[in-house]
Amino acid sequence: MAQRGRNVAGYVFISPWLIGFLLLTLWPIAQSFYLSFTDYSMLADPVWTGLANYRHMFGDDDSFTKSLKVTFTFVLFSVPLKLFFSLMVAMLLAKNLRGMNVYRTLIYFPSLIGGSIAVSVLWRNMFGADGYINAILAWFGIAGKGWISSPDTALGTLILLNTWQFGSTMVIFLAGLKQVPQELYEAAAVDGAGSFRRFFRITLPMLSPVMFFNLVLGIINSFQMFTAAFVITKGGPVQSTYVYAMFLYEKAFKHFQMGYASALAWVLLAIVAALTAINFLVSRYWVFYEAEGGREG
Amino acid sequence: MTVRRSKWVVHLVLIVFSLLMIYPVIWWLGASLKPLDEMRLPAIWPSKPMWSNYSDGWHFSDQYSFAHFFSNTLLMEVGNVFGSVLTAALVAYGFARLNFKLRGMWFGILLLTMMLPTQVTIIPQYILYNSVGLVNSYVPLVLPHFFGGGAFFIFLIVQFIRGIPRDLDEAATIDGASVYGIFWRVVLPLVKPALVTVAIFTFIWSWDDFFAQILYLSSVEKFTVALALRMFIDQFEIQWGQLLAMSLLSVVPSALMFFFAQKHFVSGIATTGLKG
Numbered sequence: 001m002a003q004r005g006r007n008v009a010g011y012v013f014i015s016p017w018l019i020g021f022l023l024l025t026l027w028p029i030a031q032s033f034y035l036s037f038t039d040y041s042m043l044a045d046p047v048w049t050g051l052a053n054y055r056h057m058f059g060d061d062d063s064f065t066k067s068l069k070v071t072f073t074f075v076l077f078s079v080p081l082k083l084f085f086s087l088m089v090a091m092l093l094a095k096n097l098r099g100m101n102v103y104r105t106l107i108y109f110p111s112l113i114g115g116s117i118a119v120s121v122l123w124r125n126m127f128g129a130d131g132y133i134n135a136i137l138a139w140f141g142i143a144g145k146g147w148i149s150s151p152d153t154a155l156g157t158l159i160l161l162n163t164w165q166f167g168s169t170m171v172i173f174l175a176g177l178k179q180v181p182q183e184l185y186e187a188a189a190v191d192g193a194g195s196f197r198r199f200f201r202i203t204l205p206m207l208s209p210v211m212f213f214n215l216v217l218g219i220i221n222s223f224q225m226f227t228a229a230f231v232i233t234k235g236g237p238v239q240s241t242y243v244y245a246m247f248l249y250e251k252a253f254k255h256f257q258m259g260y261a262s263a264l265a266w267v268l269l270a271i272v273a274a275l276t277a278i279n280f281l282v283s284r285y286w287v288f289y290e291a292e293g294g295r296e297g
Numbered sequence: 298m299t300v301r302r303s304k305w306v307v308h309l310v311l312i313v314f315s316l317l318m319i320y321p322v323i324w325w326l327g328a329s330l331k332p333l334d335e336m337r338l339p340a341i342w343p344s345k346p347m348w349s350n351y352s353d354g355w356h357f358s359d360q361y362s363f364a365h366f367f368s369n370t371l372l373m374e375v376g377n378v379f380g381s382v383l384t385a386a387l388v389a390y391g392f393a394r395l396n397f398k399l400r401g402m403w404f405g406i407l408l409l410t411m412m413l414p415t416q417v418t419i420i421p422q423y424i425l426y427n428s429v430g431l432v433n434s435y436v437p438l439v440l441p442h443f444f445g446g447g448a449f450f451i452f453l454i455v456q457f458i459r460g461i462p463r464d465l466d467e468a469a470t471i472d473g474a475s476v477y478g479i480f481w482r483v484v485l486p487l488v489k490p491a492l493v494t495v496a497i498f499t500f501i502w503s504w505d506d507f508f509a510q511i512l513y514l515s516s517v518e519k520f521t522v523a524l525a526l527r528m529f530i531d532q533f534e535i536q537w538g539q540l541l542a543m544s545l546l547s548v549v550p551s552a553l554m555f556f557f558a559q560k561h562f563v564s565g566i567a568t569t570g571l572k573g
Contacts, residue, residue, distance in 0.1 A: 103311045253423075264416075
């Protein structure tokens with residue numbers, strides 16, 4: 001077929017995505033960038049205010065600083081916890097044992113429904129002052145409390161909920177583990193390497209591309225955490241779970257400060273892009289790609 | 298001998314861990330039948346099951362029963378799943394098999410959009426839908442699925458198609474099939490397992506996509522199950538038994554999907570390959 005025909009066919013096939021991309025992604029990105037320099041309430045036309053939104057944000061908006069702090073704390077704890085936890089579970093589930101499907105189902109199931117508002121309802125009950133978590137703690141003589149209603153534990157509860165939903169990260173690790181050539185382990189066993197050594201010398205390097213993928217997406221997703229904070233704690237108590245996405249939501253759709261909210265979105269994008277870029281730069285030193293013939297750090 | 302013993306240790310760890318993970322869900326089953334004063338007990342089964350939690354919860358709102366909210370959500374889901382399945386394979390075939398100008402650039406952009414926080418586009422999108430009078434309708438929720446079903450799914454099927462031997466395409470070309478014919482008769486039947494994964498994930502994710510739903514649906518008449526639950530939780534005095542009963546019902550469709558097509562689930566994600 002002539003190149004021309006191939007071009008046409010190619011664009012015909014990708015046209016659904018391309019149209020959607022131009023209409024619902026590219027154009028909105030440009031518009032949101034413009035709006036971030038304006039004052040816009042949707043009732044009147046946007047008014048150009050230059051850097052006023054950004055100045056306000058970094059100058060005297062305490063909610064901005066607070067929500068940024070909360071979000072960074074959330075990301076800092078929940079991302080490594082989830083990675084560690086899902087890797088450990090994936091290694092257990094990668095073993096060839098009878099009944100493994102049953103374990104996999106039981107362990108994966110909470111993650112399947114974990115993002116839903118229903119689970120937020122459940123969580124709010126369990127960790128409330130009258131929840132059963134406190135009753136269990138009482139067996140061990142630990143005094144319970146309203147985990148969700150105290151400012152110093154509310155965020156921790158949400159981090160725990162986030163970790164409980166480790167399933168999709170775990171499944172990706174599991175897929176990665178299945179691709180590690182068994183010969184490597186056999187050869188290592190012949191050389192007398194213990195399981196500890198095998199983990200650090202074989203499993204971890206071979207899994208590093210998958211680890212990298214999970215790390216990058218985990219950070220990006222955690223920065224956008226919304227439902228649990230919105231439903232379980234409503235950002236409180238005393239803004240201790242006032243995550244960035246919730247702050248942005250309220251600015252945009254409760255106060256209709258569309259210009260300011262757009263500026264917030266761009267700051268979020270800048271943060272996420274910077275962290276992703278750093279991740280990619282640092283990855284040269286620890287991510288191991290087979291095709292490159294081994295450049296392990 | 299040590300191998301056998303270590304096997305049992307692994308089994309034991311797995312059993313304890315599985316129970317720990319699933320315990321809240323099992324407790325939930327029992328709690329949905331509990332009266333308020335037993336709610337704080339870790340015990341699973343109530344002393345006397347209160348089936349009225351279900352019947353009262355079902356009709357918690359004076360205006361509509363949960364039947365209404367469920368049918369709203371299912372209606373939206375039909376559109377979402379149909380849109381994703383219809384368009385994801387098309388787009389993925391284009392990227393995986395056809396060589397056209399700027400393909401590499403577009404594919405790179407596609408992958409980049411996976412990393413784009415939704416917050417960056419959500420405000421202009423809202424303004425756009427508002428300007429054409431589509432806020433408080435299902436269009437903003439359903440329409441995006443007709444644009445390839447999302448970057449993740451396109452990527453997933455691209456990886457899947459790359460795994461199909463090209464000999465099949467070439468044989469069909471020799472037989473005189475056009476690219477459209479190859480897509481329809483060779484590739485589409487082979488990507489069916491991946492499309493099942495797309496359908497299931499689309500269903501579950503849009504069921505749980507609370508952010509989009511709360512943004513675009515404002516009248517109770519159009520509420521989805523998730524929004525109805527949120528209305529329930531915001532009542533003055535929370536009827537925990539009823540609320541937990543209805544929350545539990547709300548995850549039943551996703552759970553059914555999961556058990557129904559479990560095999561597709563894990564293998565479907567595994568086929569993304571990640572290294573490809």
